[in-house]
Amino acid sequence: QCVAVCPVGALTEKTQMDEVKEALNDPEKYVVVQVAPAVRAALGEAFEFPIGVDVEGRMAEALRRLGFDKVFDTKFGADLTIMEESNELIERLNNDGELPLITSCCPGWIKYAEHFYPDMLENISSCKSPHQMQGAIVKTYLANQEHIAKENIVMVSVMPCTAKKFEITREDECGAGVPDVDIVITTNELAQMLKDAEIQLEAMNPNSKFDLPLGFGTGAAVIFGVTGGVMEAALRTAVEKLTGKDTVLEYTDVRGMNGIKEASVDVNGTTVKVAVVSGLANANQLLTAIKNGTADYQFVEVMACPGGCVNGGGQPHQNAATRVLNDVPKMRGAALYQNDAGSAIRKSHENPVVKEVYESFLGEPGSEKAHELLHTSYQMR
Ligand code: SF4
Known part of the structure; x- marks a missing residue:
């Protein structure tokens, strides 16, 4: 079965909704779902909610009703990403990397960089994307804790993104010996599955929660879904680690819908310049300027x-x-900033579950185990 997944209908991709349903009906399988930050800001639109309504709680309950064994939030994976990526930044800043x-x-x-900027692949963080990190932890740490064979776990990611379907097919030498993520469905496909199962989002409890422990994420993680959010989340952690001081929480210069944004951050008297x-097309413009030496970040x-x-x-x-x-992306992004502002914990390194996973399983950010499970490599295409 094929479904149009491109907003302008120019692309069609194979949907794996039937595979999700098969897994849910297979008593041998332990089916875990995770949901990316941006999904909660848009899923409601498929159920006639106004644009920019955060349906996080309702979505968690709806997924539980579909029959998943665990309902997790990719915010946990995003917090892990920040731990690894900020560590990588600090290492490179301190060691002339x-x-x-x-x-x-x-x-x-x-994929674009592998085609058009192969000479800059060394610049790209080796961190896997958040849903892959989350899948790797589910199939190792959680599998050990719950005594489940990792081969029996089916990891389903609900993503705002069609490129994530390609991402899980990439060959990756790192990992747990099984794919981090088995199936990706989009926000639109989740909406379709809920409608097929006659689950009405508006009837769900808006205060439902994701399952613990791996459904817990911070405010820093939820803003991954909007431009500038990864940068802001990383700065909250990296600047605090570099200076040893409590940092500002909101880096407003990297917020907003401008295609190119920049900011300067003072770190112990040295200016760190960042761009988003x-x-x-904007990426092309900025990377060309970096290569020409006319921009320095x-x-x-x-x-x-x-x-x-x-x-x-x-x-x-x-x-x-x-x-x-309506500025649809801006309205959806505002829902994520509101979610962050209302979060009890807003810095990734303060996520208690992330701390516990490092203490009992991964060791330090950048450790051998973290590299084995959470990092990847790129290839010239
Ligand atoms: Fe996917 Fe990248 Fe678009 Fe996000 S910005 S939806 S990860 S292609």
């Missing part, structure tokens, strides 16, 4: 979709008239 460090959580950007780009965030994942190709599509009247 390859700079700028460029983020790696967008597979659209990674969304949309590949230490850390760069790249997202292929203008506005970031809130505007991904797997999100509900608003018609042209609605898009003229």
Whole structure:
């Protein structure tokens, strides 16, 4: 079965909804679902909620009713990403490493870089994307804890993104010996599955929670879904670690829908310059300037979709008239910033579950075990 997954209908991709249903009906399988930050800001639109309504709690309950054994939030994986990526940034800053460090959580950007910027692959963080990190921890740490054979776990990711379907097919030498993630479905496909099962999102409890422990994430993690969010989350952790001081929480210079944004951060008297780009044309412009030597940054965030994942190709599509009247990505992004502001913990390194996973399983950020499970490599194409 094929379904249109591109917002303009120009692309069709194979859907794996039937495979999810088969797994849910297979008593041998332990089926775990995780949901990316941006999904909660848009899923409601498929159920006639206004644009920009955060349906996090309702979505958690709806997924439980579909029959998943565990319902996790990719926010946990995003917090792990920040632990590893900020560690990588600090290592490169302190040891004259390859700079700028460029983020790696967008597979659209990674594939583009492998084709068009093969000479800059060393600059790209080796961190896997958050849902892959989460899958790797589910199939190792959680499998050990719950005494489940990792081969019996089916990891399903609900993503705003069609490129994530490609990402899980990449050959990866690192990992647990099984795929980190088995199936990716988009926000639109989840909406379809809920409708097929006659689960009404509006009837779900808005205060439902994700399962613990791996469903717990911070405010820093939820803003991964909007342009500038990964940078802001990383700065909250990296600057605090570098200076040893409590940092500002909100880096407003990297917020907003501009295609190219920049900011400077003082770190112990040294200025660290960062840039955020969304949309590949903007990425092209910025990377060309870096290569020409006309721009100089230490850390760069790249997202292929203008506005970031809130505007991904797997999100509900608003018609042209609605898009003229509303800045849809901005409204969805505002829902994520509100979610962050209302979070009890807003820095990734303060996530108690992340701390416990490092203490009892991974060791330190950047450890051999962390590299084995949470990092990857890229290839010239
Ligand atoms: Fe996918 Fe777009 Fe987000 Fe990149 S920016 S991860 S292509 S939704």
